[in-house]
Amino acid sequence: GQQVMQIPQYQHVQEGEDFTTYCNSSTTLSNIQWYKQRPGGHPVFLIQLVKSGEVKKQKRLTFQFGEAKKNSSLHITATQTTDVGTYFCAGPAPGGNKLTFGTGTQLKVEL
């Protein structure tokens, strides 16, 4: 079945350092979505990418969708303590209106 993997699983950074998480799908995706889950909270939608090679920015966050539409990345410039949480990518799963979520990358930011 479809698998969506993310690396790294965990990342500790000092405040001000950059951070990147990578998402890889075993199948080609029509689109990729990114969600953020704060500690103790629930996932919140961040962005959706649809086009091959697409790049979108949200303030310090940069999202990319690979040319082959099988991978994606999220880069955070100059991390802040508010960036703490787990970041999930998600792609459409075969067989209906549902998503396969990636394994997630947990980000911790230290002062």
Added chain:
Amino acid sequence: DGGITQSPKYLFRKEGQNVTLSCEQNLNHDAMYWYRQDPGQGLRLIYYSQIVNDFQKGDIAEGYSVSREKKESFPLTVTSAQKNPTAFYLCASSMRTSRRTDTQYFGPGTRLTVL
């Protein structure tokens, strides 16, 4: 306010008891989902429903049951057959479109502990 509500936030049950988790949405979404999340893990799909009176099994449906009698409500029952029910349960909803997979909106979750 529009959104998804789940109750209760924390739930404790004795082993062998069935328990039903509530999920209500007023977003007028057609599709609803139940996920299970274990500590430090990703989201695993339990059941989903794309329309009233219809639902499909997800990846880990064994030991769970659902109903979808109303568009707004999608309760999940964790039965005694579920061997390891202690987890964080998340409900989500989305618009149902034929052209693309829409974004999902999550409720605050229910933390179930089976003693």
